[in-house]
Amino acid sequence: MSELNKQAANGGSSLFPTYARYPIALVKGEGSWLWDDQGNKYLDFMCGIAVTNLGHAPKPVKDALAKQLAELWHVSNLFHIPNQEAAAKLLTDNSHADAVFFCSTGAEANEAAIKLARRYQQKVKGNGRYEILTFAQSFHGRTLATLTATGQEKVKEGFLPLPEGFRYIPLHDVEALEAAITDKTAAVMIETIQAEGGVLPVDPAYLRHLAKLCKERGVLLIFDEIQTGMGRTGKLFSFEHYGIEPDIFTLAKGLGSGFPVGAMLAKGELAEAFSAGSHGSTFGGTPIATAAVKATIETMLSEDAAGRAAETGEYLVSELRAKLAGNPFVRDIRGQGLLVGIACAGPVAPVVAEGQKRGLLVITAGPDVVRLLPNLLVSREEVDQAVSILASIFADLTAAAQLT
Numbered sequence: 001m002s003e004l005n006k007q008a009a010n011g012g013s014s015l016f017p018t019y020a021r022y023p024i025a026l027v028k029g030e031g032s033w034l035w036d037d038q039g040n041k042y043l044d045f046m047c048g049i050a051v052t053n054l055g056h057a058p059k060p061v062k063d064a065l066a067k068q069l070a071e072l073w074h075v076s077n078l079f080h081i082p083n084q085e086a087a088a089k090l091l092t093d094n095s096h097a098d099a100v101f102f103c104s105t106g107a108e109a110n111e112a113a114i115k116l117a118r119r120y121q122q123k124v125k126g127n128g129r130y131e132i133l134t135f136a137q138s139f140h141g142r143t144l145a146t147l148t149a150t151g152q153e154k155v156k157e158g159f160l161p162l163p164e165g166f167r168y169i170p171l172h173d174v175e176a177l178e179a180a181i182t183d184k185t186a187a188v189m190i191e192t193i194q195a196e197g198g199v200l201p202v203d204p205a206y207l208r209h210l211a212k213l214c215k216e217r218g219v220l221l222i223f224d225e226i227q228t229g230m231g232r233t234g235k236l237f238s239f240e241h242y243g244i245e246p247d248i249f250t251l252a253k254g255l256g257s258g259f260p261v262g263a264m265l266a267k268g269e270l271a272e273a274f275s276a277g278s279h280g281s282t283f284g285g286t287p288i289a290t291a292a293v294k295a296t297i298e299t300m301l302s303e304d305a306a307g308r309a310a311e312t313g314e315y316l317v318s319e320l321r322a323k324l325a326g327n328p329f330v331r332d333i334r335g336q337g338l339l340v341g342i343a344c345a346g347p348v349a350p351v352v353a354e355g356q357k358r359g360l361l362v363i364t365a366g367p368d369v370v371r372l373l374p375n376l377l378v379s380r381e382e383v384d385q386a387v388s389i390l391a392s393i394f395a396d397l398t399a400a401a402q403l404t
């Protein structure tokens with residue numbers, strides 16, 4: 001292709017057009033604030049997407065990374081990696097899990113969970129179970145296995161054939177759940193709040209019933225905590241709200257404060273299913289990645305980031321309910337901790353765009369839900385600013401009838 005044709009085909013960019021990008025280039029971040037290359041300042045209520053849970057460039061993580069950058073970047077997992085051991089110990093000391101596998105992304109963590117569940121059933125239990133049950137509207141990632149696990153058709157278009165062994169059930173349908181579990185079922189995978197699916201919290205009674213059913217029928221329970229974990233919902237991990245101990249759970253997004261890292265965690269009896277050589281990842285748990293994990297968890301614990309997310313989340317929701325009360329476009333304000341959704345009567349893309357113009361970054365969760373994901377240490381003044389900008393946007397757009 002000629003240079004001109006190439007540019008015309010892709011808007012002058014050398015990147016695949018996989019993202020519909022906003023017309024903003026962010027170049028600097030500190031705490032709750034971001035700056036673009038034009039010098040404009042934004043209050044960040046999206047945090048990547050639930051990634052920078054301690055705000056941008058939190059000092060303890062920045063210092064730990066700088067120290068590690070000066071010492072050693074990478075060694076193979078064929079060697080002991082002290083930071084990796086320490087990060088894993090912090091995770092197991094602060095959860096019911098006994099074993100951790102580090103990787104680099106959320107999809108990779110879910111892949112590891114799917115592989116561990118199958119291998120445990122087939123190699124340790126010696127049965128033929130392979131099927132993974134997931135839920136309509138769920139989101140579990142973009143690799144072939146995890147997009148297959150995802151209960152949304154839009155991520156699957158054009159990628160056929162998909163891997164076998166996945167089955168979907170409607171959320172909150174107890175009969176469908178009981179009927180779907182067979183002697184082929186290896187595991188059920190669920191998000192406690194369907195985040196990408198529209199900030200839809202799963203009913204706690206349903207979650208408990210699911211946990212009980214899995215236990216009775218020899219099925220492993222996998223919680224995808226990639227968005228709900230790392231303090232986001234007001235507990236370090238969201239399963240703590242329900243008194244449920246999933247056999248396996250996965251983390252990524254907030255785990256490294258923005259450094260790319262994921263993890264799959266499991267109970268001790270599953271550990272032997274991953275023997276030497278059965279799974280691996282070149283970049284999983286490097287000295288740098290696990291320095292970020294270690295500093296992130298230590299900071300979350302010392303700052304009680306989860307407790308603050310719970311308190312600030314309640315404040316945010318009550319302020320939103322007060323300031324958006326009576327707006328005909330707003331249908332529901334829901335969520336847990338600082339994973340909050342404003343469900344609306346129609347498409348909310350104009351709210352996101354208007355937010356950017358007025359210095360507030362928010363995202364959608366599906367077409368009709370505005371999703372708010374501030375950092376867990378966000379101040380009440382910053383929450384007040386965000387709510388006031390949102391209230392003025394909703395008022396102005398409703399008045400201009402751009403939203404109906």
Ligand SMILES: *Cc1c(COP(=O)(O)O)cnc(C)c1O
Nearest residue numbers: 105106107139140141226227252
């Ligand atoms: C973001 C997300 C993933 C995928 O994580 P990646 O790092 O993008 O691969 C999986 N599950 C949930 C619930 C997520 O929010």
